[in-house]
Amino acid sequence: MSSDEDANDYFEYEDDGFEDDEMDQEAPVKKDYDVAYNVKTLSQVIDMQKKAIANIQTVLELDASTAAILLRHFGWNSEKLQEQFFNDPSKALTDAGLSPPSSPSAHTSPLLPPTASSSTPPRITRSSKRVATPATTRSRSAVSIQTSFECPVCCIEYPAASLSTKTLALGCGHRFCRDCWVEYVVGKIRTDGESAKIQCMENGCHRIVKGSLIDQLVDPDTSQRYRKLLNEAFVSDTATLRWCPHPGCENVIECSQAPPRMLNQIVPTVTCGCGNELCFGCGFAASHRPVLCKLVKLWQKKCADDSETANWLQANTKECIKCQSTIEKNGGCNHMTCKKCKWEFCWVCMGPWSEHGTAWYQCNRYDEKSGMDARDSQAKSRASLERYLHYFNRWANHELSAKLDADFYKNTEKKMEAMQQSGNLSWIEVQFAKQAVDTVIRARITLKWSYCMAFYLKRNNQTELFEDNQRDLERAVENLGYLLEQNPEPDSISKLRADITNQSAYVQKRHDILMDDTLKGYLERRWEFSVDI
C-alpha cells in the first residue's frame, strides 16, 4: 500500500468522523431505548415552582404564600391539591398547617394585639383559634397597659408596650418572643435541615411558619439556606425531576419517560448540561448502561460485601508465569509483555496472548460447566465465589483502566506532540489519537458494566449471543489499546494512524452493536436474570 493510498484512507475516515460529530450535535439520533429529557438550571427550577404557585393561586383564589404551603404539603401534586381543596377547603388548609380563613374576631386576647406591626405579619388578624382566657373579655386598652407577657420558652417578661416589636404569634395565636422564634427557626434550618415543614413552637400545633416570616427573622445566609432546602424538597417531591449528582453542578434533569415502573426495561442515561452523564433512574453519577438500575444496586452491594475476599485474591500485582517477576500494570491494554523474559500474556486471564488473537478467544467467558461438577456444598460455594470473582475481576479491571484515564490521555498527548514534530503533521491531523482514546474509555465503561450484566444473566442462547458481542468488543478494544500504546516511528506514522482510525471505527461499531442489542433486548423481554427484576 502506498503512502498516498494510506492518506486517502485516512482522510475518508477523518471526514466520516467529522460528519458524525456534527450529526451528534445537531440532531441526536434518538433510539427506542433513549429517553427524552430537559436540563434545567436552578433558576428555571425556581420558576417552575413560581408557575405552579401562581396557577394554584388563580384557581383556588388564595394568596401566594398560602398556595405555596398547600403545594408543598401535597408534594407539588396540583391535581390532588385541587381535588381535596374543592372537596373540603378547611380540611385541606388545616392538614397543610394553615387555619381556614375566617372573619377577623372582634375579641382579641391580650397576647394578640391586632396592632401587630412591621415585625409581625398581617395574617395575625386572621386567626380563628383562640385560647379563651378571662382576659379576652377585658377591653384592649386596659390590657395593653396592665398585662406584661412572659415568653413560655425563655420565661423572659416583656412589657405590654413591646409586645408588637419583641414578640409574635402565627395565625394560631401561640405567642413567643422574637428571640426565641429566631433561635428556633435558625436551629430548624441549620441543624435539622427543615424547610417546608417548620411548625409553630407550641406543642402539638401544626401551623406552618411561612417563608416570608422566616426571611424577616433570620440572617441572609440562613435565609439562603432555607430557600435552597425548599428547592431540594421541590425536586425530591417531583418524580419527574432529579438533581445532577456531579459536584458543583446545580442543574436539574427533567424527564417524564422514566418512572420507577419502567426501570425494568429501560436504562435512562442522560447527559447533564455540565457535560457529565448520569442515570435518571437511580441517580448513579455515570452511565451504567447497559445494566438495569436494580442490577447495579445489587452488584454494588455484592461487591461491597465480597470486596475483602476479592481484594485478598486480586492483589495489585501479578507474577509472570514464566519467570515469576512481579509485574504492576500501570495503564494501557491487557496485552502484557514481560520486560524480563519477553513472555506475552493477557493480564486478565494470564493465558498466553497468542490465543487471544485467534477465533478461540475465551477470556471473557466463564465456563459454567466446571461449576456443575461441584458435589458438596463447600465446592459449590467455592464455585459460586469463583464465578463471582470471574466477573468481578473483569469488572474491576475495566474500572481500574478507566481510573487510569488521566495517564492515558497524558501519554497520548505526548505522542501526539511527537507525531506533530517528527511526522510533520498539523495539530488537527493528530486529533485522531485523542478520539481513539475517547472511544476506548467509553467502550471500557460499557464493558465494565457488561460483566455485571453477564453475572446476573441466566445461561441460555441469548446470553451466549450477549457474550459473543461482549467478546468482540473486548477484543477490539484491546487491539485499539495496544495500537495506542505503540511508539510512533517517523516512517510508520501514517500506517499507525490509518490502523488506529480503522480500529477506532470498528470499536465504535462493536460498542453500538452491544449497546443496541442489549437495550433493545429489555424492550423485547429477551433477557432472563437469575434475580428478580
Place this chain on the structure above:
Amino acid sequence: MAALPKRILKETERLMSDAPPGISAAPNNDNLRHFDVTVAGPDQSPYEGGVFKLELFLPDEYPMNPPKVRFLTRIYHPNIDKLGRICLDILKDKWSPALQIRTVLLSIQALLGAPNPDDPLANDVAQNWKEDEKAAIAQAKEWTRLYANGE
C-alpha cells in the same frame, strides 16, 4: 459554668415546690442541668407500686432541643431498652420548645400506663408483649417488685 437561663431556674423552682403527683425531680448539686428523677408506676399498670429512678439532662440548646432522659431502674417495657433509653416521640422529632421538664416526665409516666409494642425499642420485650401479653405483664410486675422497690 455559664449562668442558668431564666427558663431553667423557673422550671426547677416549680418542680421543687409543686411537683406533679407521683413525680419528683431535683437538680444535682454538681450540675444544675442534671436532675435526679423518680416516677411512681401508674395505678392499674404492671408498674403500680414501683418507684423508678431516672436521670434527666438539659443540653445547652434546651429548650430548643429536648432534654435527655434515661431510666436508671431496670424496667420491663416494650418502649424502654436495657440501657434505659426511652422511645418517646416528644423526646425526638415531636419535641416542642413549649414543652417542659414536667410535661416530659408526665408523658413518661403515661407511657408506663400505655405500653406500645407496635413501636418497640426493646424488640424482645415487644415481641413477648404481642405474643403473650399475660406473661409479659407478669414479667413486668416481677421486675417492678425486684428492681423498683425504692431501695
